[in-house]
Amino acid sequence: MSSQPTEQRNRSNSSAAGVLDPPEKRDSSPSQSKELTEDRETLVKIFRQMLLIRRFEEKCAESYSLGKIGGFCHLYIGQEAVGVGSISALREDDYVLTSYREHGQAIAKGITPDAIMAELYGKATGCSRGKGGSMHLFDKDVNFLGGHAIVGGQIPLATGVAFASKYKETDQVTLCFFGEAAVNQGAFHESLNMAQLWKLPCIYICENNMYGMGTSLARAMSFSDVAQKACAYEIASEFVDGMDVLAMRHATERAVKRAREESLPTLLEARTYRYMGHSMSDPGKYRTRAEIEKYQERDPIKMFANKLKEQNVITDADIAGLEKEIKEEVEHAARFADASPLPDPSELYTNVYANPLN
Amino acid sequence: MAVLTMRDALNLALKEELARDSSVFLMGEEVAEYQGAYKVTRGLLEEFGPKRVIDTPITELGFAGLGVGAAMAGLRPIVEFMTFNFSILATDQIINSAAKMLYMSGGQFKIPIVFRGPSGSAYQVSSQHSQALESWYAYFPGLKVVMPSTPADAKGLLKSAIRDDDPVIFMEQERMYGMKGEVPEDEELTIPLGVAEVKREGKDATIVARSLMVPTALKAAEELEKQGILCEVIDPRTIRPLDIDTIVESVKKTNRLVVAEESHAFCGVAAEISAEINERAFDYLDAPVKRVSGVDVPMPYAKNLEQLAIPDVERIIAAVREVSYS
Structure with missing residues (x-):
């Protein structure tokens, strides 16, 4: 793998093992994983985390419909491989910043399901003390620097976190997630320009799920090869099968190496798909049931389970055991959130200023 | 120094x-x-x-x-x-x-x-x-x-x-x-945020001014002194948090308030100060609070029009005389 973007491209017009829509042509085919190089413990951990996120999000949908979660609630179901695979390539002290669809990435970075669910329930025990909600999860202890709810707003912030690592001469890397709709924002282009100009250790991961709310990629982006946009800034980039968790992990490992050793940014475009609406209030009339089912055939959890079973890493009985454990973990989170106290009314006025002056 | x-x-x-x-x-x-x-x-x-x-x-x-x-x-x-x-x-x-x-x-x-x-x-x-x-x-x-x-x-x-x-x-x-x-040459000398300063003491009317309007208000106060009106000029220095207490104390003494600002009046800082005084010192006022603000137009280029758009010494003097009924 070279660090030069142009050399990274496989020139082909194939739709690469079902990742692309048939009429869609790309200059590059997405990276996919080949043989398993990780040890069993790592593989099972990755699988377990994806499953935990899926079940956690299903529980969120249930709690939302019961009125226990308020406001907007954007679920990650279908996209688990992107967050889990890429974050699995990080060191614990690396940073993650992301958008408002961040429950899954928060779990992958190490915030507990209890603290996340409590935040969604608006409780004092939540990871943002009940002041952020679904779109603003934060945990300084695991360097999860937020959920940000203005499309693309986290991209300059992440660039600044990477700037600080370089300034302080630590070798920490920053991972920044955003949807493909954010690529149309100026913030994306301004950030990539500065990241390469100043050689910042930031990895930009575009989760291309092909819809910005209800507007399809085709209706919103004049040139839809997101990975290739990196060429405008001479940034290394890679187009990755975002339903393939190990492909995400390996592509991120390459980017992490580039960031940590050479202090250079990378743009990864992960092709993925969200099964649910944009948020819980989206009836999803802009796409067909058949389209959703087509993508569900390449479900990231099912594909990885099959791969692990083929390679004799886990058995159906192992999976059943994990399901049982995870069900209890998610139910525990919901019970914890339910039982937790609301923020004290005095909390309304705290944390407006670090130094309130009067 | x-x-x-x-x-x-x-x-x-x-x-x-x-x-x-x-x-x-x-x-x-x-x-x-x-x-x-x-x-x-x-x-x-x-x-x-x-x-x-x-x-x-x-x-x-x-x-x-x-x-x-x-x-x-x-x-x-x-x-x-x-x-x-x-x-x-x-x-x-x-x-x-x-x-x-x-x-x-x-x-x-x-x-x-x-x-x-x-x-x-x-x-x-x-x-x-x-x-x-x-x-x-x-x-x-x-x-x-x-x-x-x-x-x-x-x-x-x-x-x-x-x-x-x-x-x-x-x-x-x-x-x-x-x-x-x-x-002052002391490297450790700082001025705390959120604290207003009385730039000139007076007993007859209070002028609150910030930034460029402070020297303008001080000139107006000099002129007004010649006319027998002693103005107190307060510079909040920090707009948020606003040291409203210093302004309230001054109004309790002078019973009259003019707020001068370069910015537009509508939804502006002077409007906020006026509302605060209304809530906190209404009974002390002898006249309605008067705002002297930038004119409610985009800034023009022509020199004469530009001058007309920004509050000047004369407009502040006129405002103080108005609240002093003089």
Whole structure:
């Protein structure tokens, strides 16, 4: 793998093992994983985390419909491989910043399901003390620097976190997630320009799920090869099968190496798909049931389970055991959130200023 | 005491704070090699090097957001806008990120950042370069807004802003960079944010003024003294948090209040001060609070029209006479 973007491209017009829509042509085919190089413990951990996120999000949908979660609630179901695979390539002290669809990435970075669910329930025990909600999860202890709810707003912030690592001469890397709709924002282009100009250790991961709310990629982006946009800034980039968790992990490992050793940014475009609406209030009339089912055939959890079973890493009985454990973990989170106290009314006025002056 | 221009007082504050704390860095358009569009950052590149004094591309949203991110990770950025007019492009990051980060993270991420640069009217630079935006930024809880009116205040307040753990909007006045004044030489001397100063004592009427309107109000007060009206001139210095107590105390004494400002009256800072006085000192007023504000039009280019758009000594005098029924 070279660090030069142009050399990274496989020139082909194939739709690469079902990742692309048939009429869609790309200059590059997405990276996919080949043989398993990780040890069993790592593989099972990755699988377990994806499953935990899926079940956690299903529980969120249930709690939302019961009125226990308020406001907007954007679920990650279908996209688990992107967050889990890429974050699995990080060191614990690396940073993650992301958008408002961040429950899954928060779990992958190490915030507990209890603290996340409590935040969604608006409780004092939540990871943002009940002041952020679904779109603003934060945990300084695991360097999860937020959920940000203005499309693309986290991209300059992440660039600044990477700037600080370089300034302080630590070798920490920053991972920044955003949807493909954010690529149309100026913030994306301004950030990539500065990241390469100043050689910042930031990895930009575009989760291309092909819809910005209800507007399809085709209706919103004049040139839809997101990975290739990196060429405008001479940034290394890679187009990755975002339903393939190990492909995400390996592509991120390459980017992490580039960031940590050479202090250079990378743009990864992960092709993925969200099964649910944009948020819980989206009836999803802009796409067909058949389209959703087509993508569900390449479900990231099912594909990885099959791969692990083929390679004799886990058995159906192992999976059943994990399901049982995870069900209890998610139910525990919901019970914890339910039982937790609301923020004290005095909390309304705290944390407006670090130094309130009067 | 040294006599310095506002420009050099600001430069000295930057220099002292860069020397004092290695987590402080300065970035903005033309701040380094060009020495600053208004020369406020003159000599800093040479003294502190390109790691800490950084020329940015013209990308206000991007570098404002980069600064906020750097602050989340423990640095103390000073972000210069060549003028606050250009900060309009960066408002998403100032308002949605800097102002709210501490709150929505439940107190985990403070944002010690200063956004500074010239603001208000200049000399015939027309509509897009002559805006006084303090009421915009002062509107948002989470931000602090500072506007100095003397070189000594500029230095002491900027040092406090840089040391403060919250995002501070520090608005300098483009016409005042060459204004001279005495500045204490003590490097540790800072002026606390949120504390107004009585710039002139008087018993007959209170004039609250900020930034460029302070010297204008002081001239008006001199003229009014000749006419037998003794004005108290108060400079809040910090717009948010506003030291309303000092203004209330003055109004209780003078029973009359004029607020002078360059910005538009509608939804402005003078309107806020007027409302506060209405709530806190209504019974002490002998006349309605009078605002003297920038005219409610975009800034025109022609010199005569520009002069008509900004409050001057005569308009302040007329306002004080009106509230004094004289």
